[in-house]
Amino acid sequence: MEVWEGSPNMEAYHEMEEELLKKYHGKTAVFCNGKLAAIDDDIEKAVEKAKKVYKGKTFFIKRLFSVKEQYESLL
Amino acid sequence: MNCWDYINGVPQIPVRLMGKTTVEELGLVDCGATYCVVHPKIAKLLGLKFQGSKPLYGLGSIKSISADMANMEIEIGNLRESVEVACIREEHYPPMAPEVIIGRNFMNKYAFILDGERVCIEDKRILKEKLNKNI
Numbered sequence: 001m002e003v004w005e006g007s008p009n010m011e012a013y014h015e016m017e018e019e020l021l022k023k024y025h026g027k028t029a030v031f032c033n034g035k036l037a038a039i040d041d042d043i044e045k046a047v048e049k050a051k052k053v054y055k056g057k058t059f060f061i062k063r064l065f066s067v068k069e070q071y072e073s074l075l
Numbered sequence: 076m077n078c079w080d081y082i083n084g085v086p087q088i089p090v091r092l093m094g095k096t097t098v099e100e101l102g103l104v105d106c107g108a109t110y111c112v113v114h115p116k117i118a119k120l121l122g123l124k125f126q127g128s129k130p131l132y133g134l135g136s137i138k139s140i141s142a143d144m145a146n147m148e149i150e151i152g153n154l155r156e157s158v159e160v161a162c163i164r165e166e167h168y169p170p171m172a173p174e175v176i177i178g179r180n181f182m183n184k185y186a187f188i189l190d191g192e193r194v195c196i197e198d199k200r201i202l203k204e205k206l207n208k209n210i
Contacts, residue, residue: 003079003089009099010089031099043116047096058091060099061117065171067083071103073171 008034009060024064031060077152078195086194090175093148093155094121100175102151104187104194108133108178110142110161111149117174118162123147131161140167149181152196156184 004010009031013020016036020029030038030050038049043061050059065073079088082101090102098117109131113121123145130139142161149156158181186202188195197205 001079003082003087003101007089007099010101043114044119047120058097058099061120061174062101063171063174067085067087069171070173071085073169074103074173 007060009058012036013060013062020064021066027064029062029064031062032056032058076195076197076201077154078193080193081191086189087173088151088177088194088196090177091150092117092121092175093150094123096120096122101173102175102177103173104182104189105176106179106182106187106189108176110144110178110180111147111158112142112176112178113147113160113162114168114172114174115143115162115165118143118145118160121147123160123162125162129161131163140164149177151177151181154185154196156181158184 004014012031012034024039027039027041028043028046030046032050032054033056037053038046040046040049047059086104087101088104090100092098125143125145128141128143131142132139140163142163144159144161146157147160149158186197186199
């Protein structure tokens, strides 16, 4: 099973991942109700924006770094 | 049994962090981490109440770093556990590090299988029964 299967928010991110990493590298994307809800430099601000647009209480938060960048930063 | 494919060779799994907001994240499965780790800004969004701090080693640091500790419910697949999580302060959090790390204090409650292609999580008792049947 792919990690995004079963989560509309993660599926939406997966479909847009390449484009988002290219256009908004380093920013934070927030998804709600299976849609991209907000992008901002700051996690808190991105979620605040998303809450204004969507009434949902579940958010998928993804800082826009590639998997390679994220895991190499730990080594 | 819950199973997920690795992403680019990395064992990541979908997690739900339960707080005043529910946050979905991709968590890194890291058996080298004593505790589950949450980015401090995510901890703030969740409204976690810290119950002290502990010196921890890791996240690329050679010195111990102080982490604020809190209890939080984490849901992975159909499993939900309340575990102690470490919130590394932002000044010590590597800018590109994953927002959530699933450490041994969650992992040890279940049978985690990492085979280089997939992460699978099974109830320990059920896995033992399956293994005994195959012997």
